Amino acid sequence: MNGDRDRRGWLPCYLSGAVFAVCMAGTTLPTPLYGLYQDKFGFSELTVTIVYAVYAFGVIGVLLLAGNASDAVGRRPVLLWGLGCAAASAVCFLCATSLGWLYVGRLLSGLSAGLFTGAATAYVMELAPGRGSSRATLVATAANMGGLGCGPLLAGILAQYAAWPLHLPFAVHLALLAGSALLLLGLEETVRERRPLSTVRPQRPGLPPEVRSVFKPAALASFAGFALFGVFTSVSPAFLSESLDVDNHAVSGLIVALAFFASIAGQAAVGRFGVRRSLPLGCAALLLGLALLAGALRWQLLPLVVVSALVGGAGQGLAFRAALSGVAGASPADRRAAVISTLFVVAYAGISLPVIGVGVLSGPIGLESAGLVFIACMAVLVAAAAVYLLRRPAETSA
Template sequence: MAAITAATAPDRVAQSWAYTLVLAATGVALGVSGVPAPLYGLYEQEWHLSPLTTTIVFAVYAVAALVAVLVSGRISDVVGRKPVLLGAFATMIAGLVVFVLADTVAMLVLARALHGLAVGATVVAGAAALLDLRPHRGARSGQLSGVAFNAGMAVAIMGSALLAQYAPNPLRTPYVVITVICLVVAAGVLALREPHAARVAGRIRIARPAVPQEIRGDFWFSALGVMAAWSVLGVLLSLYPSLAAEQTGIHNLVFGGVVVASTALAAAVVQLFATRIPARRAAVFGDIGMAVTLLLTIPALGTHHWAVVVGIGLVLGATFGLGFGGSLRHLSNVVPHHKRGETMSAYYLLAYTAMALPTVLAGWAATAWGLENVFPWFIGAVALACLVAAGLGMRRGRIEVAA
C-alpha cells in the first residue's frame, strides 16, 4: 500500500497544472481562429477578393465549428476529454500547414474548415474538462474560459499583425509561429491525465440542440447573450478592420490588429475582474452596454480619428466581456454535471450560428452596396438582439425573486 501511495502522489502533484493547461489550450485555439483576421486585407489586395468572399472564408470556420460542437460534447462524454483535445490540436496544426501552403481561395476555405472543426471541439471539450477538474467552481471556470478566449485572441491577432507588417512572407510567417505554439500545447495535452473519470456508456452520435428542462430558462438567457455577442465578434474579426482602415486612412496592418486586439484585451480584463458582479447582473449590464456602444461606433467611425475608433473599441470590448463572460459564468454555474458536454454543445451551436449567418449576410450586402452603407444596419440589428437578451435576463431575475 505504501508503494502505491508513493507512486501516485507525485503523479497527483505533476497534474496540478492540468487546469491551467486546459485553459491555455482553449486560449491558443481561439488565438488560432483569430490569426487570419489582420491578414484578410492582404488577401483581398493580393488575391483581389470581394468582401463576400472574405466573409465566406470566415464563415466556413463557423459552420465547421457548428459540426464540431454538435458531436464533440457527446464524444468527450463517451471517450474522454483528452482524446478529443488531442485530435483537435492535430487538426488545428494540419489547418495551419494548409494556410502556409495556400495559393487559392479553395485552400483558404479548407484551412478555415479544419480550424473550425478543431476550435469547436477544443472549446466544448475544454469547457467540460474544466468542470471535471473543478466541479464545484463552475462559475469561476466559465469566467476564466472567457478570459482565455479573449486573451488568446488578442495576443494572436496582435502578433499576427506585427509579423505580417514587419516579418518576411507576411501570409506565411504568422502561421508558422502559431504552429510552434500549438505543438508545445499539444505536448502538454499528451501528458495530461484524463480528467473525465465518470465516462458514460453509449453510442457516439450527433447531439440534439436541447438542454435539461430544469435550466431551460437560464440556458436561453445565456444563449441569447452569447448569440448577440458573437454576432459582433464575427464582423469584428472579418470586416471591421477594413472599415476602420478606410475611415481613418491608416492602412498599416498593425493598426487593424490594434483595433481588434484592444477590443479582445479589454474583454479579457473585464471578465477577469468582474467576479464580484453576480453572473446574471453582469450579463444584463453587458448586453445593454453592448447595444449602446454598438450604436456609438457609427459616429465614432464618422470622426475618422484613430484614437476615437480605438477608444470605442475598448468600450465595446469591456461591455462584450461583461455580456459574454456573465452569460458563460451563469450557464456554467447551473448546468447539471451529467449533461455538461451536450449542454455546452447546444450553447456553442447557437453561438457559432450567430457568428456565421450575420457575417455572411453582412459580406453579401457589403459586396452589393458597400460596407460603409451596410454597417449601420447590421449594428442596429445586433444592438436590438442585445437588448432582447437583457430583457429576458431581467424578466428571469424578477421571476426568481417573486418565487
C-alpha cells in the same frame, strides 16, 4: 489523486491553459491578413465574410456531432485531434494558391476550435488543485479569449515587421502547435473510465421548460455579443484600411485583440457583480459599444473604434459568462450538456450569419452603411434582452 494534484500545484492547469490558448490563436490568426489575400486573389468583401464564417460552421458541426467525445475517449486524444486539425489548417494557409485553400483552412480551424471548446475547458478545470474551481474557470476563460486575442496580434506584428507576411505567421503557429503537443503528452489524462469512440452519439440541442425563461435573454445577448466579435474579426481591418487609412497590420491586429482582452476583464468581473446583475450590465455595455462603433463608422474616428472594442468586448464578457452560468444553473443535471450546447450553437450562429449579412450589404450600399445596418439590428436584439430582464422580476412576483 487529488492529493497528488494539490502537491503539484497549479502548473498542470496553467500548461493545459497554454495549450488551449495556442490552439485558439490559430482561429483568429488570418484576421489582419484578409486584405493581403484580397489583393493576392482578387475577391470581394462578401467573400471575406464567407471565408470567415466557414469557421463557425465547423465549430457548430463538431459541437453537435462530437461535443461529448472527450467524456468517452478521454481529454488528451480529443485535444490531440484538435491540434492536428489546427496544424492542417496552418498548412492550408501556408500552401494557399487559390481561394479554395482558405475555405478548407478555415473549416479545419473551426473543427479544431469545436474539439477544444468543451474538452479543453473541462481539462483545465480537472487539472486544477482541489477547491480551485473559480480560479480554474478564469484560467480556462483567459486561455480561450486570450488565445483568440493573441492570434491577430501575432499575425499583425509579423505581417508588418517581418518577411513573408502570408507565410511566417502560420509557420510560427505550426512551431507553437508542435510544442503544445509535447506539453499535452506530458500531462495526465483525467478521464479514468474511457469508452470506445463508437459510443459517442450526436448531441441534440434541447431546452427543458424550466430553462426557457432564462435561456431567451441569455441567447439574445450571446448572439449579439458574438456577432460583434464576428464583425470586428472579419471586416474591421478592411474598414480601418479603406475609411481610416490605417494600413499598419499590427495596429489592425491590436484593435481586434483589444476586444478579446476586454472580454477577459468582463468575464473576470462577473464574480464581483454576481450573475444576476452581470447580464443586464453586459447588455448595457454591449449597447454602448455598438453605439460607439456606429459613431466610429459614421464619423470615421479611430479613437472611437478602439473605445468601442474595449467597451463592447467587456460587455460581451460580462453578458456571456453570466448567460452561461445562468443557463447552466437553471438546467437539470441530466440535460445540462445539451442546453449548454444549444447556447453555444446560438452564439456561434451569431459569429457567422450577421457577418455574412454585412458582406452581402457591403456590395450595394458600402461597408460603412452595411456596418450601421448590422449595428441597428444587434442593438434591437440587445435591447430586447434587456427589456426581458427588466420585466422578469415583476413576472416572477406575479
